[in-house]
Each structure stands twice: as structure tokens, then as C-alpha cells.
Amino acid sequence: MARKKTIPVETLVETQRKRNRALELRMEGKSQAEIAEELGVSSSSVSRYISQAVKEITRENAEEYLTIELGRLDFLWDLVHPDLKAKDKGYEWKIDRALAIMDQRAKLTGSYKAAELRVIADAKGNVSGEAESMVGQLVDVLHALHAAHEAEQDPDSGEDDQAGEGEDA
Numbered sequence: 001m002a003r004k005k006t007i008p009v010e011t012l013v014e015t016q017r018k019r020n021r022a023l024e025l026r027m028e029g030k031s032q033a034e035i036a037e038e039l040g041v042s043s044s045s046v047s048r049y050i051s052q053a054v055k056e057i058t059r060e061n062a063e064e065y066l067t068i069e070l071g072r073l074d075f076l077w078d079l080v081h082p083d084l085k086a087k088d089k090g091y092e093w094k095i096d097r098a099l100a101i102m103d104q105r106a107k108l109t110g111s112y113k114a115a116e117l118r119v120i121a122d123a124k125g126n127v128s129g130e131a132e133s134m135v136g137q138l139v140d141v142l143h144a145l146h147a148a149h150e151a152e153q154d155p156d157s158g159e160d161d162q163a164g165e166g167e168d169a
Contacts (some may be wrong), residue, residue: 015049019056022049066108073105 018039025035032046039046078096080101106112 018045019049019053022046023053026050069108070105073101073108077101 016075018041022035022039026032030038032050036043036046037074041049077098080160083091083094084098
């Protein structure tokens with residue numbers, strides 16, 4: 001097995017610096033050709049740098065948002081949950097709040113999407129089984145019709161079979 005090539009840290013830092021600078025210059029309105037000239041790289045490298053820089057910003061922001069929102073939901077849950085367990089006076093309305101918190105958490109963590117995909121996969125499996133069953137039934141009916149048709153014809157007379165085949169063709 002080939003050994004994985006290790007990139008020196010200095011090279012990684014320099015590449016990240018170029019990504020950041022390329023994004024800054026692009027946001028200032030410079031063209032990719034101008035950025036390439038300033039950084040001393042090709043236009044395709046500039047395009048790749050900008051794309052990677054934007055992806056990193058988006059991912060970091062999304063992860064940060066998710067962490068903050070889940071923290072807020074935890075805080076709200078901590079306020080509502082003890083009253084639900086104790087069944088303190090007026091706890092009934094908190095059931096709705098608890099369900100709303102659970103719903104939002106499931107949406108943020110992708111639990112619903114995972115469950116939805118599982119249901120779709122199961123449904124497709126069942127549809128496939130049903131389709132196989134329906135095709136099997138159709139084949140059985142066709143065999144029965146073919147057998148009934150052969151039984152109606154006189155087995156000694158090959159002329160009817162040949163005439164019938166000629167008309168169908």
C-alpha cells in the first residue's frame with residue numbers, strides 16, 4: 001500500500017492564507033485574473049481557493065448556529081421539564097411547549113429527515129414486494145388462460161393452431 005503524502009504545515013498555512021486573501025480580493029471586486037496575478041497562481045487555483053474559502057465559512061457558521069440553537073433548546077427544556085415531571089399546577093400547557101422544543105430539536109438535528117428516508121426505503125421495499133406479487137399473479141392468470149385456450153382446441157387438428165398463429169403474426 002502506498003504511503004500517504006504528508007503536506008508540511010507551512011504549505012497548508014500558506015494555502016489557507018492565499019484562500020483568505022483570494023476571497024478578500026474577490027469581495028473587493030477584483031477579477032479572478034487580477035487575483036491570480038497578485039497571488040502568483042493560476043486562475044483555476046483562484047477559483048478553487050474562493051470556493052473552498054466560502055465552503056469553510058458556510059460550514060463554520062452552520063455548525064456555530066446549530067450549537068447555539070441546541071443550547072437554547074436545552075435551556076428551554078430545563079425550564080419546562082421539571083414542571084412536567086412534578087405535574088405542578090398548570091403543567092398541561094407546558095406539554096405543548098415541551099413538544100415544540102422536541103420538534104425543533106428534531107428538525108435541527110435531522111432526525112425527521114433520517115426517519116423520513118427510512119420510511120421511504122421501507123415503502124419502496126414493500127412496493128417492490130407488492131409489484132413482484134402482482135406480476136406473479138398476472139403470470140399465473142396468463143398461464144391459466146393459455147392452458148384453457150389449448151384445452152378448447154382439438155389436439156389432433158394442427159391446422160387450427162397454424163391458422164391462429166398466422167393471423168396473430
